Amino acid sequence: MKHYDFVVLGAGPAGRRAAIQAAKLGRSALVVDDRSKVGGVSVHTGTIPSKTLRETALNLSGWRERAFYGQGYRTRDKIEPGDLNQRIGKTFDYEVSVLEHQFARNGVETVNGRGSFIGANRIAIETDIDGKVTHDEVEASKMLISVGTRPHRPAHIPFNDHNVLDSDTFILKPRMPRSLTVVGAGVIGLEYATIFSALDIPITLIEPRERLLEFMDAEIVEHLVHSMRERGITLRLGCSLSHVHFSESGNPICQLADGRLIGSEMVLFAAGREGATSGLNLAACGLEADKRGRLEVDRKTFQTANPNIYAAGDVIGFPSLASTSMEQGRAVACHAFGNPIEADDQAPPYGVYAVPELSSVGMTENDAREAGISYECGIARFRETSRGHIMGLESGILKLICDRETRKLIGVHVIGEGASELVHIGQAVLNLGGTIDYFVENSFNYPTLAEGYKVAALDLWNRLEVRAARPEKPCEDSGSGESLSEGPQRSAA
Structure with missing residues (x-):
């Protein structure tokens, strides 16, 4: 059985940064990921493809130029699904090649296979190459679980990967539906709703909460809501989805809890994600995930209940950002191999790539x-x-x-x-x-x-x-930001 200093499950932002940091500290590192290419959710179905789709949509639609040339302005009269997929494919290939080069340059080994625990320091790896399944086992002094998340798929939603989709299947081969209903106005739902609105596709957004993006400043969110309404996006806030059925033509119809019906050519269900931990056999190493598949860790060291097993990235929950996941991965490797770094207590930036x-x-x-x-x-x-x-x-x-x-x-x-x-x-x-x-x-x-x-x-x-x-007599504020006091004034230039 081959021994490594560090075995990482998951090649996303946290896993790859941790493995490379461990290698830089002179440790042997192995990354196990069940996808055909490295990169994790971030590269395959998350951050990279969704942001590439956004840029493609804004460029092809002429969105940024409409203030000058009118709302009818288009860079291309007809946008086909192939136009969206082409750029996503090129970006994916580039990102994978960069990651593969980084792993090779730092001496990090990678395996495309399914890893699961068979002990506190042992991993079983199942690989499938051209239909030939093989099984190997490795052991490690330290391990990191960074398997990311997958879309939450409630049993009562009739997913068919055709016109009722989750966010992963939606981005794998994006299409141009005549109309789209998005269920869930979290970060993912808002991004896709506004991106396809920029492509002039009628959008309905369903969200059980009364307010969007509760972690962001209310005034900023108000501007977003105003922009969405101005563009004709139909917002159904404070409304929960009861079920989805299909019309005679096969199009999905969403029925809300209050009885209202919303018909569209396609439904994107983007109401939450869950940790991709169900296949890890966590019981073999003494760990247990919560009901959403996430792991509890010490937020300073990222150690789980087993001090030799760490967890980082989306699998430990908020803030679930690629940027913070990378820093968590680096902190894990440094702590695991005697080079602890101070926990970053600085405020991280949050980004929502809506339009x-x-x-x-x-x-x-x-x-x-x-x-x-x-x-x-x-x-x-x-x-x-x-x-x-x-x-x-x-x-x-x-x-x-x-x-x-x-x-x-x-x-x-x-x-x-x-x-x-x-x-x-x-x-x-x-x-x-x-x-x-x-x-x-x-x-x-x-x-x-x-x-x-x-x-x-x-x-x-x-x-x-x-x-x-004049603290004793507050001045009425005209809203212009100017005052009668002496001091720096705005330049006309």
């Missing part, structure tokens, strides 16, 4: 209120910046939240073009303990959307100065 994008870091207004922080907000609207006007942006805002007493930046929230890129400027200032004065006192390239940080900071500065000058 428009949303991204945030730090506290929301609600977080600040619950923490008892006296705070203030400043806003910059993309359409009021020169770069935004050049780009034809009609919507989008950048919002800063600061502590009124210390002027420290405590939250950054962005919705609009490039939000997931812009947020990193605020992330750096926030995590380094900076104040809004950084944005006021430093110059930004002009014209850029990043200049919105200065506009929002000046808005904040003026609000803070007005309140400080």
